[in-house]
Amino acid sequence: MKLRCDYCFEDGRGCGLEKGHRLHHIPTDEVSHIEAHLKSKMVVKPRPFLKWVGGKTLLLPELLKRVPKSWNPNTDLYCELFLGAGALFWELQPKRAVLNDANNELYITWLALEHCFENDMYAALRWLQHNYPKKPEACYYHWRSLRLPEHAIGARAARTIFLNKAGFNGLYRVNKSGQFNVPWGQNPNTNVFDEENLRACAVFLQSIDVRLRDSDFADCLVTEDVNLRGALIYLDPPYIPVSKTSNFTSYTTEGFTYVDQLRLVQYAVWLRDQGAHVILSNAADEVLIESYRRCRFTCDLVSARRSINSKASKRGPIGEYIITGG
Numbered sequence: 001m002k003l004r005c006d007y008c009f010e011d012g013r014g015c016g017l018e019k020g021h022r023l024h025h026i027p028t029d030e031v032s033h034i035e036a037h038l039k040s041k042m043v044v045k046p047r048p049f050l051k052w053v054g055g056k057t058l059l060l061p062e063l064l065k066r067v068p069k070s071w072n073p074n075t076d077l078y079c080e081l082f083l084g085a086g087a088l089f090w091e092l093q094p095k096r097a098v099l100n101d102a103n104n105e106l107y108i109t110w111l112a113l114e115h116c117f118e119n120d121m122y123a124a125l126r127w128l129q130h131n132y133p134k135k136p137e138a139c140y141y142h143w144r145s146l147r148l149p150e151h152a153i154g155a156r157a158a159r160t161i162f163l164n165k166a167g168f169n170g171l172y173r174v175n176k177s178g179q180f181n182v183p184w185g186q187n188p189n190t191n192v193f194d195e196e197n198l199r200a201c202a203v204f205l206q207s208i209d210v211r212l213r214d215s216d217f218a219d220c221l222v223t224e225d226v227n228l229r230g231a232l233i234y235l236d237p238p239y240i241p242v243s244k245t246s247n248f249t250s251y252t253t254e255g256f257t258y259v260d261q262l263r264l265v266q267y268a269v270w271l272r273d274q275g276a277h278v279i280l281s282n283a284a285d286e287v288l289i290e291s292y293r294r295c296r297f298t299c300d301l302v303s304a305r306r307s308i309n310s311k312a313s314k315r316g317p318i319g320e321y322i323i324t325g326g
């Protein structure tokens with residue numbers, strides 16, 4: 001039987017993926033065909049679906065050099081305990097993973113992709129894609145002020161993705177009472193819904209053995225029934241501010257203090273003692289780095305461009321450390 005998409009009148013080839021094509025325009029008896037088609041078109045490697053501040057896309061070449069040759073993404077465990085947008089996770093695409101981030105809204109967003117909440121999420125994002133360009137600033141502040149019910153996972157995930165895309169510079173910052181307070185990014189043309197990539201991310205997450213968690217880094221693996229021997233653990237905490245004006249540490253209400261940094265040193269030692277390979281990135285704070293050296297970690301100063309400063313001229317290459325052990 002010849003199948004066709006009711007929207008573009010094609011016989012299956014090329015339908016469903018083009019901008020503006022909608023699965024709900026397709027009669028139900030053809031949906032499975034279209035889904036199969038979407039999956040077959042999934043040559044696009046899923047990539048981070050958020051532009052998370054502190055994201056490590058630019059640091060990937062340096063991080064990849066330090067992934068041990070013995071670690072196999074098809075069989076060995078991968079743990080990322082400060083997940084953010086998960087740049088290294090998407091690059092490595094491991095088949096077994098524990099992914100953790102203390103930011104609950106971020107966790108909900110990953111959860112929506114991994115479970116079956118994605119239809120609600122896609123519907124809300126489709127609505128936003130259509131309505132945001134009409135009144136971008138008002139739309140942004142309206143969605144920023146929304147307090148969605150706890151169980152509305154799909155809508156909460158859509159809100160987080162939308163605020164991340166339309167907000168200023170991919171920042172995630174909350175005030176003392178935990179309310180997201182990043183201003184509008186002033187771009188009325190932002191594409192708030194990259195459907196192809198979101199679907200690719202969802203398909204991948206649903207195809208692997210993944211555990212998503214939203215605890216403090218130190219609690220996450222302790223409660224998991226996992227053998228860490230041979231696992232690859234990537235730790236990318238909020239960086240210590242390198243200057244008085246770069247004090248961005250408020251991804252969560254609690255923030256990330258110097259004491260937390262020192263707890264992380266101890267935790268990295270514990271992970272290494274369990275037989276895991278540890279890779280950690282952090283700002284070039286020599287006092288802290290010395291703590292890692294004293295615990296016999298290898299500390300390499302590398303250079304990457306960070307994009308949190310609003311002035312492009314001030315986003316210059318800055319040194320940061322990649323710390324490895326085990």
Ligand SMILES: C[S@@+](CC[C@H](N)C(=O)[O-])C[C@H]1O[C@@H](n2cnc3c(N)ncnc32)[C@H](O)[C@@H]1O
Nearest residue numbers: 054055056082084085086087102103216217251
């Ligand atoms: C630098 S970002 C990680 C960026 C990520 N590597 C990427 O590529 O997008 C740091 C993350 O740590 C999370 N975080 C802050 N405090 C934490 C804690 N105590 N335990 C776990 N995660 C925490 C933040 O919510 C934030 O998403």
